[in-house]
Amino acid sequence: MRKRIFLIGVGGQGILLATRLIGEAALYAGFNVSMSEVHGMAQRGGVVESAVVFGNRHSPVLADGEADIVIAFEPLEALRALPKCNKESVIVMNNSPIPPFTVTSGISDYPSISDIEMIIKSKVKAFYSFNGLAVARDAGSDKALNVVMVGIAVGLGLLDIDEALFEKALASLLPDRLLATNIKALNAGIALGQNSVRS
Amino acid sequence: MSSLLKAENEKVFLLGNEAIVRGAIESGVGYVTAYPGTPSSEIIDTMYRLRNDTGIRVEYAVNEKVSVEVAAAVSNAGIRSLVSMKHVGLNVAADAFMTLSYVGVKAGMVIVCADDPSLHSSQNEQDNRFYARMALVPMLEPSTPQEAYEMTCKAFELSESFGTPCLLRTTTRVNHARGVVKTGFIPPNGGMKKGEFKKDPFRYVVVPMVGRMLRVEQLKRWESLTQESNATDLNFVEGSGKIGVITSGVSYLYVKDAIEELGLNEEMKIAKLGMTSPFPDKFILNFLRTVDKVIVVEELEPYLEEAIRSVAQVGKWNGVIVGKEFIPRHFELNVPIVKRAFAKFLDLSLPQEEIFTVPSNIPARPPNLCPGCPHRATYYSVKKTFGRDALYPTDIGCYTLGLLPPLQMADFLICMGSSVSTGGGFSIALDNPVVAFIGDSTFFHAGITGLINCVTNGHKLLLVILDNSTTAMTGHQPHPGASMTVEGACECKVDVKTLVEACGVKACEVVNPLNVTRTIKTFEKIKNSMDSDPGVYVVISKSPCPLLERRVLRKKQKVYFFVDDTCDGCNVCLEELACPAFVRTDDRVSIDELLCIGCAVCAQICNSIKPRKIEK
């Protein structure tokens, strides 16, 4: 068994916590797990990328074509993650956009979400697009988007780790006061993922 | 207490840098110091956060040279010390480092230097392994957080038993990897204590006579270290095939994945080097004699490869050695690169896999100065006053982002501190006015000597010190002039203005860049003085980093700004200020109230921008 998961989004979306959540859960599940983070420009609105691998894999760094699963927190960044994928990859995307400054300042145009979805769908084995932000908001906080996205991947059955271990991992990573909202967000994400497998 | 301290003989999921911290604490380190720099900063930041729990004395140093010198003294007084820095930091510390290898240390001293292949957040990708060879000090190269932990402990032992500083050379993918680490135990008697130093000037004061004696000792020590390197289990062989691979650091992981994916486990045999200085010559010669040919897999320079070629020549081994002709010399490696190199080396054909490309016309997402960043306001006023004609040497920090359009206020940069000295150089070679920019942390780190040099030699420039009261770029570390840390307000230890005036400049003014009119007036006044009385002028542009200020001082925002109906879409705000809170729509501009932090700079350049109170 080998899982190579690539996460991408924008500074402030909590990508690193999502990556750790998967990592800690994999550790509880007894896997050999490692992660790699690119620190640096996060707080200044740039792109944030990270990777978590477990099972039969030593290197935590994912090169082009190596991601089995991509969790994209933002549509434009999902598009930017395409080179990490191959024909067998699965992409899970939050479809609520955060326009970069190049767009808000009128220099470039943000592609339409449906165009983005079409391009990605034509390349990879499976593609799921959700409004993760709405789910997070329902659960009580926009900030819980990261946990929703992990939940969706769990619900879709992509991670091969027992659901309960994610809750345990959350408890080890978050202060008590944030826990209830995030567990709600996790479960909402899981439910959403499960429903879309069934449908 | 932090989980980093709680774990005992237990598996935890640690960042490479945290693993180094844990290793040092288990080794009973008493003193830790550093000047921050990506990807090493979490070492000093974590140590600082844990200082009360560990009893370790933790100090942010003014620069890397100073950090090595202070730690050298502490170690020679019998207390174990740790210094961390990014790769280029060792250039700054090189003077101390080279001769410290002569003088040696008493208690263990470990210098972590974090290289940055691919330049994720650096100005170059120099390969610091050559420093170990040049200084004749031992060096360990971990591949994973687990090894980073183990090798930190080992580095303290080596350093102490051989009486030499030991380099722990990491790369970004080790510092910022997170992996499972099996911890040991934290000794009860760690932390800072009273040291002891027995005077012995003819061993500790490096005049030529003493240096000659120490040089001979250093070479003897090098001999015994070489024996250690040949014997240590940090260097080991894996597998049994007839095709050899020699590797070290994170490349070892790429090699293992590549071998498994290509199904070459039976054919290939790995020599994994953990101690790469001194080079384990006998160990490698023995390895070469068990294989038919060998490929060297290492990032950046052919450091191992050159040593292997010379070992083979001395040992008369005639097999084929390949390295940099198959493995790129620039940027990081990864599994596909290593697979392709193996395929070429072994004449295998790899299936062609399609790599998807990103559609070329999608909008970029470059990093940007935060909304309300005072650096942006300073650039605005300087540009208004000095225009495009002036030359703008710059320096390293958040403010380097002023390079990007539309600000474009950066013309020359080589290293920390270079703004002021290169500014002086340009001023003697060109007629353009010169305005150099330097951050406050960078000024203390390497700018003061440059400023004095300009004054002494009669250079003509304006130095703008961007004083945001912190080292923002690398994670808001304090510095001598800082008045806040991540833990809250703090006392400013060295006043920048007093210091600048003492350097003998013509005039030194302090402005608040968020007050645009007054700032421009001050710059205009200085510009006139520069014409009438050429020389060195300084403006300290002082306004705290709002990101840190809001986080630690919990400053509440009282207003945000909006654009009223009179906006005619002239776009000046976007073209000249380019705050990320501006949003361009078809015929006008508006402000994203969630992003606006209420700095009021834009309202001073456009009458259509108005404040609105935040309702509580």
Ligand SMILES: Cc1ncc(C[n+]2csc(CCOP(=O)(O)OP(=O)(O)O)c2C)c(N)n1
């Ligand atoms: C020799 C060296 N050490 C460390 C660094 C990492 N580094 C880059 S800029 C910087 C400091 C930035 O602080 P400051 O000058 O105050 O600017 P700010 O980011 O606060 O705007 C550091 C530590 C480096 N590039 N070179």
Ligand code: SF4
């Ligand atoms: S972190 Fe502070 S100094 Fe850096 S860009 Fe943001 S506001 Fe400016």
